[in-house]
Amino acid sequence: MAASLAIAATAFAAPSRPAVGAERAGVQMSGVARNANFGKLQAGYLFPEIGRRRSAYLAANPDANIISLGIGDTTQPVPSHILSGLVAGASKLGTKEGYSGYGAEQGMGPLREKIASALYDGKVDAAEVFVSDGSKCDIGRLQMMFGSGVTSAVQDPSYPVYVDTSVIMGQTAEMDATSKQYGNIVYMPCSPSNNFFPDLSSTPRADVVYFCSPNNPTGAAASREQLQQLVDWCNKQGSILVFDAAYAPFIRSADVNSFSKYAGFTGVRLGWTVVPKELVWADGSSVAADFNRIMCTVFNGDSSVLRAGFVLIDYYMENAAMLRQTMLDIGLKVHGGTDAPYVFVDLEGKPSWDMFSKILEEAQVVTIPGAGFGPGGEGFLRLSAFAPREACEEACTRLRTAMKPDAVPAA
Amino acid sequence: MAASLAIAATAFAAPSRPAVGAERAGVQMSGVARNANFGKLQAGYLFPEIGRRRSAYLAANPDANIISLGIGDTTQPVPSHILSGLVAGASKLGTKEGYSGYGAEQGMGPLREKIASALYDGKVDAAEVFVSDGSKCDIGRLQMMFGSGVTSAVQDPSYPVYVDTSVIMGQTAEMDATSKQYGNIVYMPCSPSNNFFPDLSSTPRADVVYFCSPNNPTGAAASREQLQQLVDWCNKQGSILVFDAAYAPFIRSADVNSFSKYAGFTGVRLGWTVVPKELVWADGSSVAADFNRIMCTVFNGDSSVLRAGFVLIDYYMENAAMLRQTMLDIGLKVHGGTDAPYVFVDLEGKPSWDMFSKILEEAQVVTIPGAGFGPGGEGFLRLSAFAPREACEEACTRLRTAMKPDAVPAA
Numbered sequence: 001m002a003a004s005l006a007i008a009a010t011a012f013a014a015p016s017r018p019a020v021g022a023e024r025a026g027v028q029m030s031g032v033a034r035n036a037n038f039g040k041l042q043a044g045y046l047f048p049e050i051g052r053r054r055s056a057y058l059a060a061n062p063d064a065n066i067i068s069l070g071i072g073d074t075t076q077p078v079p080s081h082i083l084s085g086l087v088a089g090a091s092k093l094g095t096k097e098g099y100s101g102y103g104a105e106q107g108m109g110p111l112r113e114k115i116a117s118a119l120y121d122g123k124v125d126a127a128e129v130f131v132s133d134g135s136k137c138d139i140g141r142l143q144m145m146f147g148s149g150v151t152s153a154v155q156d157p158s159y160p161v162y163v164d165t166s167v168i169m170g171q172t173a174e175m176d177a178t179s180k181q182y183g184n185i186v187y188m189p190c191s192p193s194n195n196f197f198p199d200l201s202s203t204p205r206a207d208v209v210y211f212c213s214p215n216n217p218t219g220a221a222a223s224r225e226q227l228q229q230l231v232d233w234c235n236k237q238g239s240i241l242v243f244d245a246a247y248a249p250f251i252r253s254a255d256v257n258s259f260s261k262y263a264g265f266t267g268v269r270l271g272w273t274v275v276p277k278e279l280v281w282a283d284g285s286s287v288a289a290d291f292n293r294i295m296c297t298v299f300n301g302d303s304s305v306l307r308a309g310f311v312l313i314d315y316y317m318e319n320a321a322m323l324r325q326t327m328l329d330i331g332l333k334v335h336g337g338t339d340a341p342y343v344f345v346d347l348e349g350k351p352s353w354d355m356f357s358k359i360l361e362e363a364q365v366v367t368i369p370g371a372g373f374g375p376g377g378e379g380f381l382r383l384s385a386f387a388p389r390e391a392c393e394e395a396c397t398r399l400r401t402a403m404k405p406d407a408v409p410a411a
Numbered sequence: 412m413a414a415s416l417a418i419a420a421t422a423f424a425a426p427s428r429p430a431v432g433a434e435r436a437g438v439q440m441s442g443v444a445r446n447a448n449f450g451k452l453q454a455g456y457l458f459p460e461i462g463r464r465r466s467a468y469l470a471a472n473p474d475a476n477i478i479s480l481g482i483g484d485t486t487q488p489v490p491s492h493i494l495s496g497l498v499a500g501a502s503k504l505g506t507k508e509g510y511s512g513y514g515a516e517q518g519m520g521p522l523r524e525k526i527a528s529a530l531y532d533g534k535v536d537a538a539e540v541f542v543s544d545g546s547k548c549d550i551g552r553l554q555m556m557f558g559s560g561v562t563s564a565v566q567d568p569s570y571p572v573y574v575d576t577s578v579i580m581g582q583t584a585e586m587d588a589t590s591k592q593y594g595n596i597v598y599m600p601c602s603p604s605n606n607f608f609p610d611l612s613s614t615p616r617a618d619v620v621y622f623c624s625p626n627n628p629t630g631a632a633a634s635r636e637q638l639q640q641l642v643d644w645c646n647k648q649g650s651i652l653v654f655d656a657a658y659a660p661f662i663r664s665a666d667v668n669s670f671s672k673y674a675g676f677t678g679v680r681l682g683w684t685v686v687p688k689e690l691v692w693a694d695g696s697s698v699a700a701d702f703n704r705i706m707c708t709v710f711n712g713d714s715s716v717l718r719a720g721f722v723l724i725d726y727y728m729e730n731a732a733m734l735r736q737t738m739l740d741i742g743l744k745v746h747g748g749t750d751a752p753y754v755f756v757d758l759e760g761k762p763s764w765d766m767f768s769k770i771l772e773e774a775q776v777v778t779i780p781g782a783g784f785g786p787g788g789e790g791f792l793r794l795s796a797f798a799p800r801e802a803c804e805e806a807c808t809r810l811r812t813a814m815k816p817d818a819v820p821a822a
Binding site: 026027028029030031032033034035036037038041047048105133136137139140141143144145146147148149150160161164165168169170207208235237238239240276278279280281282283284285287290293294296297298299 | 698
């Protein structure tokens, strides 16, 4: 069903906007206390904040020709062999035989079977695969399942969704103004000094461990040996490991584990989560059963037009190599970009928001400051490889000027 | 990005399934306490439970020719003028100019404008429209925003998502075994005796009031006057009204408010939520800002292929009229079916799960027992109008036999 919600009655039934109970003009006061956890969240979500700064710059400089190496959004059209599958999928909805309504909330059986057999070599059962609209959305649903009582550990820096949802669910204390860390989160520092893999022997236990490899934003991919260490450590202390493999198809190194070759497109929402049937809570009850309950309760199944999976990786990895080489030529240290579509540039201690602003103003290139991914990201800049080729080339030319060593702002 | 998550390490890195810390074979014990709120949830989610009973019957009776009037899933193919839009949408992704990646988390600007102007006569701003994958999913995100500290009021009976998400978020106490009501939820009884509209003068205050009209499962549509009462009551006590208008396009009565003529298809996920910019929490901060933060944090935007809206209502409403007439012919009292795609049949006090089983066994027709929508639904049966025409006709023929008065099980 195409469905609509109107929150607060004014949008629907009231002939004009009343301000009953309002204390100032244009405001409709409710007597509902704000969820205190929202007060703990810092500023805006990272990516919209980048968008605001870009828009402000454009408003002041309307003729600027901006190139974005910022948010990791893909830009290349879908290849024709995939496209024909998408069009056929859409066309089928016009026939009586081909029309399908709601999928099962867990995904259609044949797709679950295919993911289990083709991408996991049969090591997981189809029943353990939950098809969804992507890992960011699944993280939100997992957090609803975990509730407020668990402790979480995250790589620092990492993609904001893990920490922000922990804050929203009430698992954390306030952010400490000095360390920029939320209380009751275990931060696992990942930096060049530990080759972006945390020192587990000194890491406190957490109930839930979020680990993203290849990592966003650092581009670091853990080796098979490192992943085995991580698994053993989680098993030993009874932690649940949430392994975010969103960028697995970009892996090119031989000693790094990879599923297989597959990929998607940011606008075509399709993902999945595997929950092993053996995994149980401390009381012996099934984690997969609770996750299934969440999916049934707040999800309707993936979109029926979009059941497909495909490849468009090499193009972006060539962009990554170009960005990486440009930074090396400038004389900067870089990480990532070989097994991941992100290049993480070491600013040698200089503030990342300052460099972001300098590059936006002098080169009209949008990047992402590392500080946006946690305190451990300060002093780094993330470049996304998802631009069109010509834009990526032009960005490299501009960055060679704006980022040359004597142009780097003082620390 | 097509994204995958593996929860617990065994699915990814471990060569075989270890059971480190396991206390019984085939189980991987974690040291993580289960979210206590999950223990409060009763049995399974309603619709999968219906599916299980149907499958069990089919397993025992493999030759049964089952007709479903159960879950409200649509069955008719998408009309050609809509289909051409969908195919064109998919095809565009194959061109450089037409490809789009992530939409804004709030939806694409032009679609938000169109919804505001065409469906709300400009009474809402585009900035107040949040496009999503449907109201069930949005309810989950709204509940993450509300948190554990609010009280909620629901129509009884009502679609399970409101109560279940309140339980999951920790807003409620345990279910009382006698009343079948969760503690700390305000149940608003809706029955033939009050024409399915609650007596607001005797209803306790709640922070959040969920109201679905036309209602699922009762099919009751509130009049304009009733909705104005509801709005005034919410304003007076400072409640936030979450108005679920999923079935608004089915409204046919003149004195019932309606947006406009539009509809969708269950497999093509598209919906939206309107949050008035004037609405603030008790501390004066903006509700829309917090909802925006939730959407940015745990949602990636609607699917880029599916941005369209359309009509396929009359066909289903003719089914509803047929089901309604059949029940009247049998001599049963019926509600709904005139402004909503659901017919709510009065079983005159007889247990709804008993009637569900009797109809499944004797007529091989799947229905939904009213008790599944809350204690107030006991003694009623919901029939969905979303079957194909011929199946609906055949179901009516069978129901005339199975439900004739002397066939109704004793109370």
